Amino acid sequence: MSDQPIDSGKRTWIIASSCVGVVGAGFAAAPFVGSFQPSERARAAGAAVEVDISALKSGEKMTVEWRGKPVWIVKRTPEQLAALPKVDALLADPKSARKADELTPPYARNEDRSIKPEILVVVGICSHLGCSPSDKFTPGAQASLPDDWAGGFLCPCHGSTFDMAGRVYKNKPAPDNLEVPPHMYLSDTRLIIGEDKKA
Secondary structure: OOOOOOOHHHHHHHHHHHHHHHHHHHHHHHHHHHOOOOOHHHHHHOOOEEEEOOOOOOOOEEEEEEOOEEEEEEEOOHHHHHHOHHHHHHEOOOOOOOOHHHHOOHHHOOOOOOOOOOEEEEEOOOOOOOOOOEEEOOOOOOOOOOOOOOOEEEOOOOOOEEEOOOOEEOOOOOOOOOOOOOEEEOOOOEEEEOOOOOO
């Protein structure tokens, strides 16, 4: 191995090449490091959703997406509200006591499972296998429903039924009531889903 010093031209070339290599490696690593950051879409998926319910008529339902889940907002009729206590004996968890902290916020642990009695806000996913139940708001005998049906939701996958407050009927595959997501009212016609504490 030679002990001769490297001439200044080679030294400059080696330093310049090394600097370009370091800068190039930085540019190459930037997208890789950036991939660890959540995307805008991912950040938005966990964000609260503001909803205008001013056009929602009595007896109607609208669906919004929150955290990739369908959230149902139903404006219940006076008749639908009046029927709720009449089916309590038929329900598996009429007081929403089971998994209360997980499925029902304190302000919705009432007969209506809501802040305002006429407005139901629930996640439209069956607690059995994650299917989405169908609306069966019309009371009375219907296919796959009892003759004394009071109105509610039917999961077509395995026949679980829920009343107009999202409470599951006894002896059905679904173990729990439909989830009430965190929500609060910004005004009489606007609510926010995903937040329930005012700053």
